[in-house]
Amino acid sequence: MLHLRLICPAERTDDVVGVIERTVGTAHLVVLPGAARSPAGDVVLCDVAREAGDELIRELRALGLDRTGSIAVENIDLSLSRRAEKAEEEAPGEPADAVLWEHLTDATHEESTLSITYVAFLTLATMIAACGVVLDNAILIVGAMAVGPEFGPLAGFCTALVRRAPRLALRSLLALVVGFAAAMAVTVAFSWFMDAAGLFTEAKLEGERPQTGFVYAPDWFSFVVAVLAGMAGTLSLTSAKSGALVGVAISVTTVPAAANAAVALFYGDTEQTVRSTEQLLLNLLGIVLAGTLTLLAQKALWASQRPRMTKPEGRG
Numbered sequence: 001m002l003h004l005r006l007i008c009p010a011e012r013t014d015d016v017v018g019v020i021e022r023t024v025g026t027a028h029l030v031v032l033p034g035a036a037r038s039p040a041g042d043v044v045l046c047d048v049a050r051e052a053g054d055e056l057i058r059e060l061r062a063l064g065l066d067r068t069g070s071i072a073v074e075n076i077d078l079s080l081s082r083r084a085e086k087a088e089e090e091a092p093g094e095p096a097d098a099v100l101w102e103h104l105t106d107a108t109h110e111e112s113t114l115s116i117t118y119v120a121f122l123t124l125a126t127m128i129a130a131c132g133v134v135l136d137n138a139i140l141i142v143g144a145m146a147v148g149p150e151f152g153p154l155a156g157f158c159t160a161l162v163r164r165a166p167r168l169a170l171r172s173l174l175a176l177v178v179g180f181a182a183a184m185a186v187t188v189a190f191s192w193f194m195d196a197a198g199l200f201t202e203a204k205l206e207g208e209r210p211q212t213g214f215v216y217a218p219d220w221f222s223f224v225v226a227v228l229a230g231m232a233g234t235l236s237l238t239s240a241k242s243g244a245l246v247g248v249a250i251s252v253t254t255v256p257a258a259a260n261a262a263v264a265l266f267y268g269d270t271e272q273t274v275r276s277t278e279q280l281l282l283n284l285l286g287i288v289l290a291g292t293l294t295l296l297a298q299k300a301l302w303a304s305q306r307p308r309m310t311k312p313e314g315r316g
Contacts, residue, residue: 001027001079001088002053002100006044007036007070012063016044019059022310025049025091026056027083041069047076047084049091051098054302061102073103099238099298101163107237108159111152112172119182121149122255126183127190129215129259134194134204138211141256148255150176154230154284155237158291162299176284180258187262195266202267215256216264216272218279226252226286233287234294252283 008016013031020026030045048056053073060071088095125148132140153175160169194200214222229252257279264272 001047001076001084002050003074003076004044004046004048004056005070005072005074006046006060006065007039007041008044008065009039009041009068010034012065012068013042013044015063016060016065019063020044020046020048020056023048023052023056023059024310025052025087027081027087036069039069047079047087049088050095050100051088051091051093053098054100054102057100057102073100093302099302101299104159104238105163105165105168108152108156109168109171111149112156112168112175114171114175114178118149118152118175119179121147122179123183123186125149125255126187126259126262129256130187130191130194130200130263133209133212133215133256133260133263134200136204136207136209136211141212141215144255144259145252150179150254151233151287153179154287155234155291158230158234158288158295161288161292162295180280183255184258184262184265187259188266191263191266200263202269205263205267205269205272212256212260215253215260216276216279218275218282222253222279223282223286226283227290230287230290231294234291238295238298252287254280254283254287257283 006016010033013033017029017031020029026046026048028045028047032043032045034041035043057071057073060066065071125144128140128147129144131137132144153172156168156172157176160166160172191200257276261273261276261280264270264276
């Protein structure tokens with residue numbers, strides 16, 4: 001269940017209450033006249049099943065409540081109420097499958113912001129991966145994948161395409177391009193330092209690397225894995241079950257490929273630089289394609305459920 005706290009102008013309260021009462025899956029409606037001070041108005045509280053939450057929020061925004069008042073949404077971890085159970089039973093679908101588009105847009109907007117912290121994490125992940133590719137150490141590669149924050153901008157770009165939000169798309173694309181460019185540039189300098197210290201050598205990079213050679217060997221398997229990971233990551237972001245996101249991060253070779261390209265560039269290995277870059281772009285393409293198609297499928301699925309979100313006339 002979700003808990004909504006609404007602030008609305010007094011003249012729109014009846015409309016807001018009407019929308020809530022018409023939406024299936026709602027319960028525990030409370031109206032506090034004149035309780036709000038900034039902005040001034042009435043406070044309306046209600047609970048709604050997660051499956052019906054997106055439709056209710058959409059209707060409230062259609063009333064302009066996000067501009068004239070406030071819409072706040074919280075997850076309810078525990079609700080002991082027969083009315084809540086009935087509301088969940090009435091709402092079509094399953095809570096874990098429901099997509100809260102406003103929440104997704106807000107979350108991906110934050111995750112796709114080009115910030116110092118984002119660039120720092122991506123740079124550190126790339127340097128860790130650089131150590132992994134030179135030492136042919138799969139554990140370091142996995143660790144670097146887990147540290148890398150690049151899935152946020154990728155999810156933001158997919159969301160922007162589906163919701164036709166050019167500003168979010170540009171923000172996400174900027175975070176990806178600038179983030180990877182900065183991370184690779186710093187990793188080139190890091191490679192120079194490690195080479196000067198005798199810790200990196202060209203012989204190690206060019207030698208047999210059975211554990212990490214895949215990071216500069218793009219093929220159809222790389223693309224297939226990226227597509228599957230993109231689907232899993234998108235489902236993890238949109239559903240109530242988000243534990244799969246770490247697994248997604250260590251399934252694709254974006255950061256390791258960028259690291260290998262940076263180290264190879266330092267040593268002047270054009271072939272590895274190009275093939276690593278191809279691996280990076282192939283993974284990014286697979287994730288974006290899969291994420292976009294997954295969101296489109298979810299959007300179509302819940303659009304087909306929309307008629308069932310409204311209670312029949314005469315039913316309270």
